[in-house]
């Protein structure tokens with residue numbers, strides 16, 4: 515079993531079997547050097563991590579859990595447990611293997627997530643172009659940081675006016691920050707993924723686990739964002755969530771003759787049963 519390292523635990527001690535961790539290794543960024551174990555502020559070298567396909571190098575792992583009908587939640591705003599205990603442990607292991615964990619404003623608002631790991635916590639990053647996440651003293655991610663159980667978030671907003679002074683104070687009190695980034699995609703409503711990764715790289719973050727929700731996943735799986743994804747790890751839970759769920763389904767692209775074409779496909783695929791769930795690992799086919 516892999517054992518927790520230098521950060522305090524939250525809740526039950528957590529272990530993830532080494533044999534299962536070994537299956538995931540080819541899809542993950544290299545482990546941080548021992549000197550980086552205290553947190554994700556890394557030395558600013560410019561080497562690309564092994565397996566990375568873009569530069570400057572930020573390893574991007576897209577990972578989430580969905581139902582048999584591709585839903586990641588029962589309804590917008592409904593926090594929905596899909597992963598069983600074994601795959602939940604995998605999620606904490608994966609979080610610990612990345613410098614940053616990224617979610618969209620929809621998830622931050624709906625779930626009030628902790629975004630930490632019971633092993634080594636990554637830096638939470640929230641994409642919030644319009645500043646709609648009303649972060650406050652009681653937000654879980656803030657409490658988690660204050661209690662030393664995780665790191666404080668970086669919140670990417672699209673305009674200085676999206677920063678509310680009281681929220682900025684709350685964030686900065688625990689070591690978090692707003693970062694203004696120009697939304698250059700989707701008619702000025704979305705961040706260009708390459709710009710997001712450049713911000714992370716400037717912050718010394720060399721790997722990011724993109725966790726959701728559907729808006730973020732669908733945007734990253736669509737071109738040109740999907741060219742920046744190094745690996746995909748999806749937990750499939752043996753349940754249907756039914757119509758009205760929050761569905762992962764990126765927009766179709768058009769083939770040369772104008773007919774609809776699948777936007778993206780995986781290659782180098784491995785399947786691994788984990789408790790009652792199955793975990794699918796793969797890379798985006800170029």
Ligand SMILES: NC(=O)C1=CN([C@@H]2O[C@H](COP(=O)(O)OP(=O)(O)OC[C@H]3O[C@@H](n4cnc5c(N)ncnc54)[C@H](OP(=O)(O)O)[C@@H]3O)[C@@H](O)[C@H]2O)C=CC1
Pocket residue numbers: 577578579580586587589590591592593594596617618619620621622624625641642643644645646697703704705706707725726727728729730731733760
């Ligand atoms: N099962 C699982 O593994 C997971 C499930 N979830 C679930 O997903 C649901 C939330 O999904 P959803 O509502 O789609 O919310 P998201 O977390 O995907 O947030 C979507 C919002 O994030 C912002 N955003 C997304 N992409 C970009 C981009 N490229 N640039 C800038 N901003 C971007 C936009 O904010 P704006 O609209 O303000 O411009 C967008 O509306 C929740 O119910 C949650 O429980 C979440 C994570 C994992």
Ligand SMILES: Nc1nc(O)c(N)c(N[C@@H]2O[C@H](COP(=O)(O)O)[C@@H](O)[C@H]2O)n1
Pocket residue numbers: 578579593594595596597601602605617621625626627628629630725726749
């Ligand atoms: N891996 C996974 N399985 C599920 O069943 C889930 N519902 C999620 N959701 C993600 O985890 C966040 C909540 O966990 P923490 O409070 O941060 O520990 C939630 O916001 C989603 O990002 N993930």
